[in-house]
Amino acid sequence: MEQDNAQWQVIPGGVTAPKGFMAAGLSAGLKASGAPDLALIVSENDAIAAAVYTQSQVRAACVDYCKQQLDEQASARAILCNSGQANACTGQQGWEDAVTMATTAAQVLATNSSEILIASTGVIGQRIKMDPLVAHIPQLAAQLSDQGSDAAAQAILTTDLVTKSYALETNVDGRPIRIGGIAKGSGMIHPNMATMLSFITCDAAVSPTLWQAMLSRAVDQSFNQITVDGDTSTNDTVIALTNGQSRTAAITGPGPAADQLEAMLTEVCIYLAKSIARDGEGATCLIEVNVSGSSTAADARKIARTIASSSLVKSAIFGRDPNWGRIAGAAGRAGVTLDQSNIMIKLGSFILLDHGQPQPFDHQGAHAYLKACAIDHKPGATESLANPVRITVAVGEGPGKGQAWGCDLSYDYVKINAEYTT
Amino acid sequence: MEQDNAQWQVIPGGVTAPKGFMAAGLSAGLKASGAPDLALIVSENDAIAAAVYTQSQVRAACVDYCKQQLDEQASARAILCNSGQANACTGQQGWEDAVTMATTAAQVLATNSSEILIASTGVIGQRIKMDPLVAHIPQLAAQLSDQGSDAAAQAILTTDLVTKSYALETNVDGRPIRIGGIAKGSGMIHPNMATMLSFITCDAAVSPTLWQAMLSRAVDQSFNQITVDGDTSTNDTVIALTNGQSRTAAITGPGPAADQLEAMLTEVCIYLAKSIARDGEGATCLIEVNVSGSSTAADARKIARTIASSSLVKSAIFGRDPNWGRIAGAAGRAGVTLDQSNIMIKLGSFILLDHGQPQPFDHQGAHAYLKACAIDHKPGATESLANPVRITVAVGEGPGKGQAWGCDLSYDYVKINAEYTT
Numbered sequence: 041m042e043q044d045n046a047q048w049q050v051i052p053g054g055v056t057a058p059k060g061f062m063a064a065g066l067s068a069g070l071k072a073s074g075a076p077d078l079a080l081i082v083s084e085n086d087a088i089a090a091a092v093y094t095q096s097q098v099r100a101a102c103v104d105y106c107k108q109q110l111d112e113q114a115s116a117r118a119i120l121c122n123s124g125q126a127n128a129c130t131g132q133q134g135w136e137d138a139v140t141m142a143t144t145a146a147q148v149l150a151t152n153s154s155e156i157l158i159a160s161t162g163v164i165g166q167r168i169k170m171d172p173l174v175a176h177i178p179q180l181a182a183q184l185s186d187q188g189s190d191a192a193a194q195a196i197l198t199t200d201l202v203t204k205s206y207a208l209e210t211n212v213d214g215r216p217i218r219i220g221g222i223a224k225g226s227g228m229i230h231p232n233m234a235t236m237l238s239f240i241t242c243d244a245a246v247s248p249t250l251w252q253a254m255l256s257r258a259v260d261q262s263f264n265q266i267t268v269d270g271d272t273s274t275n276d277t278v279i280a281l282t283n284g285q286s287r288t289a290a291i292t293g294p295g296p297a298a299d300q301l302e303a304m305l306t307e308v309c310i311y312l313a314k315s316i317a318r319d320g321e322g323a324t325c326l327i328e329v330n331v332s333g334s335s336t337a338a339d340a341r342k343i344a345r346t347i348a349s350s351s352l353v354k355s356a357i358f359g360r361d362p363n364w365g366r367i368a369g370a371a372g373r374a375g376v377t378l379d380q381s382n383i384m385i386k387l388g389s390f391i392l393l394d395h396g397q398p399q400p401f402d403h404q405g406a407h408a409y410l411k412a413c414a415i416d417h418k419p420g421a422t423e424s425l426a427n428p429v430r431i432t433v434a435v436g437e438g439p440g441k442g443q444a445w446g447c448d449l450s451y452d453y454v455k456i457n458a459e460y461t462t
Numbered sequence: 463m464e465q466d467n468a469q470w471q472v473i474p475g476g477v478t479a480p481k482g483f484m485a486a487g488l489s490a491g492l493k494a495s496g497a498p499d500l501a502l503i504v505s506e507n508d509a510i511a512a513a514v515y516t517q518s519q520v521r522a523a524c525v526d527y528c529k530q531q532l533d534e535q536a537s538a539r540a541i542l543c544n545s546g547q548a549n550a551c552t553g554q555q556g557w558e559d560a561v562t563m564a565t566t567a568a569q570v571l572a573t574n575s576s577e578i579l580i581a582s583t584g585v586i587g588q589r590i591k592m593d594p595l596v597a598h599i600p601q602l603a604a605q606l607s608d609q610g611s612d613a614a615a616q617a618i619l620t621t622d623l624v625t626k627s628y629a630l631e632t633n634v635d636g637r638p639i640r641i642g643g644i645a646k647g648s649g650m651i652h653p654n655m656a657t658m659l660s661f662i663t664c665d666a667a668v669s670p671t672l673w674q675a676m677l678s679r680a681v682d683q684s685f686n687q688i689t690v691d692g693d694t695s696t697n698d699t700v701i702a703l704t705n706g707q708s709r710t711a712a713i714t715g716p717g718p719a720a721d722q723l724e725a726m727l728t729e730v731c732i733y734l735a736k737s738i739a740r741d742g743e744g745a746t747c748l749i750e751v752n753v754s755g756s757s758t759a760a761d762a763r764k765i766a767r768t769i770a771s772s773s774l775v776k777s778a779i780f781g782r783d784p785n786w787g788r789i790a791g792a793a794g795r796a797g798v799t800l801d802q803s804n805i806m807i808k809l810g811s812f813i814l815l816d817h818g819q820p821q822p823f824d825h826q827g828a829h830a831y832l833k834a835c836a837i838d839h840k841p842g843a844t845e846s847l848a849n850p851v852r853i854t855v856a857v858g859e860g861p862g863k864g865q866a867w868g869c870d871l872s873y874d875y876v877k878i879n880a881e882y883t884t
Contacts, residue, residue: 098794098802129790131803131819164787165820274791351773355876365586368551369696372520380520381553397553398587451876454777 048210048304054189057207057220058243060084060285063188065195068176070124070162070169076195078173080180081239082118082149087281089116089157090252092259094276100128101138102158103277109142109154114248117155119239119279120145121196122173123224124162126235128274137168144174148181159277161198161224161235193222196237199456200225201417204315208304212297217244217286219304223312225319235275236263238312244301245284247292254302255280262309265341265444266317267349280305310443314425317445318415322452325413327357328428329444331371333436339376340435340442346374347431348446357429358448362406364392371433378435386432470632470726476611479629479642480665482506482707485610487617490598492546492584492591498617500595502602503661504540504571509703511538511579512674514681516698522550523560524580525699531564531576536670539577541661541701542567543618544595545646546584548657550696559590566596570603581699583620583646583657615644618659621878622647623839626737630726634719639666639708641726645734647741657697658685660734666723667706669714676724677702684731687763687866688739689771702727732865736847739867740837744874747835749779750850751866753793755858761798762857762864768796769853770868779851780870784828786814793855800857808854 056063063081070077091110093103109116120141127134138158146153160168183191193203207220223238246254259278284290291298318326329348331340347353350370356363364385371383385393388409390401413429428445478485485503492499513532515525531538542563549556560580568575582590605613615625629642645660668676681700706712713720740748751770753762769775772792778785786807793805807815810831812823835851850867 094795096791096794097796097798097800098790098805129787129802129815129818129820164791165815274794351875358876365551368520368586369518372518372696373516374519376519378519380551383520393551393587396551398551449876451873453773454780454871454873454876 047300048208048307051207051209051218053207053220054193054205054222055081055220055239055241056186056189057209058218058241058283058285060243060283061241062184062186063192064180064183064185065188065191065193066176066180066183069172070122076191077123078176078180079121079192079195080118080145080184081192081241082184083241083281083283085283085285086115086117086155087283088246088248088251089114090248090255090280092256092278094273096274098128098274100126100160100275101130101134102127102160103275104135105138105142106157106277106279109157113154114252115155116157116281117151118145118149119157119159119281121159121237121239122168123196123198125160125166125168126162126164126275127160127168129165130167133167137170140170140174144177148177157279159237159275159279161196161237161275164274189220189222196222196224198224198235199321200319202319204312204319206308206311208308210300210304212288212300215286215288217288217301218242219308221308221312223316225316235273236316237275238263238278240278240280240305240308242280242282242305243284243286244282244288245286245290246282246301247290250292250298251280251282254305258302258306258309261306262313265345265442266313267345267444267446311425314445317447318425320447321456322450323415323447324358324450325415325448326425326428327431327446327448329431329433331433331435332441333382333434333438334376334440335438336440337442340440341444343371343374343376343433343435344442344444346370347433348444351449354446354449357410358450360407360410362387362390362392362401362403362410364398367431367433368393371435382436384434388430469722470630470729473629473631473640475629475642476615476627476644477503477642477661477663478608478611480640480663480705480707482665482705483663484606484608485614486602486605486607487610487613487615488598488602488605491594492544498613499545500598500602501543501614501617502540502567502606503614503663504606505663505703505705507705507707508537508539508577509705510668510670510673511536512670512677512702514678514700516695518696520550520696522548522582522697523552523556524549524582525697526557527560527564528579528699528701531579535576536674537577538579538703539573540567540571541579541581543581543659543661544590545618545620547582547588547590548584548586548697549582549590551587552589555589559592562592562596566599570599579701581659581697581701583618583659583697586696611642611644618644618646620646620657621743622741624741626734626741628730628733630730632722632726634710634722637708637710639710639723640664641730643730643734645738647738657695658738659697660685660700660731662700662702662727662730664702664704664727665706665708666704666710667708667712668704668723669712672714672720673702673704676727680724680728680731683728684735687767687864688735689767689866689868733847736867739869740847742869743878744872745837745869746780746872747837747870748847748850749853749868749870751853751855753855753857754863755804755856755860756798756862757860758862759864762862763866765793765796765798765855765857766864766866768792769855770866773871776868776871779832780872782829782832784809784812784814784823784825784832786820789853789855790815793857804858806856810852
């Protein structure tokens with residue numbers, strides 16, 4: 041767990057931490073492995089809904105479905121998500137399966153199908169196993185509880201090694217507001233299991249336009265800043281529901297309450313995004329890149345993302361090699377105008393380059409620093425985001441700052457992605 | 463060797479195939495290995511010079527030097543290139559070393575230093591070993607010969623396994639015109655050995671503006687369409703000299719002669735680019751992506767490049783896995799508007815996806831096809847570009863067509879790039 045911030049505190053409960061949310065997850069038999077593969081998140085009342093989707097031109101049916109629903113009305117009661125099959129490249133039949141998912145869930149939950157959002161993750165080009173999915177929805181609904189977040193977090197995974205879950209609580213005018221979230225791995229995407237999903241819940245009362253704007257900005261600083269192998273998926277989706285059950289004053293425009301809520305939403309998204317990067321396929325460490333000194337935050341984020349996604353930087357980190365030349369090279373090709381004589385590069389606390397000039401540094405010490413950042417993959421090892429490889433880059437005196445996260449490129453990445461046979 | 467085309471024939475001699483060019487290469491002691499590391503290409507007379515450089519904001523001194531020279535006058539007599547040290551991130555001292563390279567070569571060749579272009583490749587952040595370099599220029603000049611192309615091609619290599627050389631001859635108005643070229647590897651860039659270099663010579667008489675336009679377009683279709691790991695270098699440079707010694711009519715504007723020359727220049731660039739992709743670090747096969755049906759050629763090239771650079775596609779090919787989902791996914795995220803129901807994907811002769819729908823295909827046959835495309839790395843094996851893995855993608859009915867080349871992502875790529883220690 042990250043350290044608590046004075047503005048908010050970490051609380052248990054994931055997506056069921058906010059008031060009025062329940063969740064469940066079970067094995068419906070969609071995955072050959074028998075692992076959990078069907079998740080449901082429900083708000084007791086209609087929640088304001090916002091979403092951000094993959095920018096890919098090849099999109100799964102569920103993405104188009106959610107987009108169509110939320111374009112008509114920015115509210116929802118539930119999210120139904122299956123893993124095992126992505127329902128992408130499945131044509132008209134895929135669309136019909138998406139509709140069936142929503143209508144079946146609506147029937148069981150006794151609500152309108154326009155109140156159901158759906159998501160899928162798994163093998164591209166395969167139809168969802170609809171019979172077992174439909175047959176298991178009543179049981180799934182029966183298992184809904186305010187303790188069900190972990191079961192749901194488990195059921196949305198594909199090749200992830202660990203579940204990703206986080207929740208924070210803050211006070212607005214003396215009353216608590218909570219945001220919770222779960223996510224599944226992406227980035228180093230498994231063979232065809234190409235999806236980053238995150239579902240976020242909140243009990244504040246927020247106007248739909250503002251909630252969507254907050255989510256879009258939070259995603260730009262979090263999920264859009266993680267990179268595992270540069271491949272964007274057909275199914276990537278972030279959905280955020282906020283149901284007003286905190287009974288705090290409605291947040292309808294800019295102000296301290298809106299700022300506080302957005303900061304906390306961003307923090308939840310960043311935590312989940314880092315969890316995804318850390319769990320990238322074959323990853324042996326989490327990499328955090330901090331860029332400052334550019335003209336704009338967007339430029340800083342672009343440079344950070346380019347460094348975090350460079351195969352050369354990633355394989356150097358896997359080799360525990362303090363190779364600043366690759367970091368400088370990646371910064372230079374990020375598509376941002378730079379004066380190379382202003383570049384400073386730091387790895388942990390080791391200054392490798394200053395004013396564009398190589399600096400003498402303790403190679404053995406830097407190598408040892410990289411080794412010490414390795415993730416402990418032993419069963420039972422504490423999941424921690426506290427120990428990333430920190431790459432710090434300054435490119436000038438401008439006000440722009442940005443972060444990105446990634447993981448190293450290991451033999452296991454190639455192995456996982458090469459040895460699969462369709 | 464590629465098959466001859468009716469328009470031109472393959473000839474030996476590399477950069478010395480065109481009339482009036484000489485070349486040489488030797489070991490000056492810049493590389494610790496003792497391998498050749500200093501190359502010189504000279505035209506008997508002033509040649510029209512064009513160049514294309516890295517787009518990176520972090521550039522080696524030699525790149526800035528050539529740019530400054532050619533901005534003042536688009537002509538040159540010689541190219542001096544060292545390998546071993548990149549002279550990038552070397553500040554003012556690096557600039558002075560670049561100037562010294564040019565002035566020393568000019569003295570020895572008894573010409574003006576403004577007629578000398580320079581290039582470097584090797585470790586970023588290291589000064590060139592100037593004493594041995596300067597000391598060896600007279601000997602290098604003494605070895606210049608019209609048989610010296612292979613020695614030069616050898617001396618510009620860093621981690622490349624093989625030299626890259628090609629030359630073509632065509633007839634314009636009954637007289638021969640020749641274009642030759644050498645190149646060095648890039649893409650799967652060695653630890654800090656980050657450079658793609660190509661030097662091209664021609665004996666046609668062409669106006670400077672037209673020659674630059676021809677080279678820029680040829681590079682867009684060739685060197686800019688190869689991708690090994692997506693990392694652009696600090697030193698990437700293509701220089702093309704044309705000296706008019708064919709004594710054919712000067713080509714000063716559009717017309718059949720210009721078209722013929724540009725087609726041949728493009729062909730030489732494509733051959734060299736493919737040779738670089740095939741020799742990517744750890745590559746076990748060359749991948750050729752053909753995209754058609756987009757609105758513009760630029761769109762088709764963008765899609766082709768995105769597919770060829772996808773880590774997921776590359777690792778699937780290494781695993782000999784006909785994984786069309788990854789190809790579709792890469793096409794979808796190329797930043798080109800697509801209708802996914804129009805996408806067709808072929809691997810060799812196997813149709814994997816049609817109108818956006820998965821097709822039944824012979825998995826074993828496709829797997830065997832991929833296996834059969836593997837490069838024979840045995841010493842003495844014939845270097846051949848004839849047997850790439852062919853990925854064909856149609857995205858609609860538009861006139862746009864484009865190609866890109868890459869190689870697979872193997873364990874050896876990670877090994878080569880992780881196990882280096884600065």
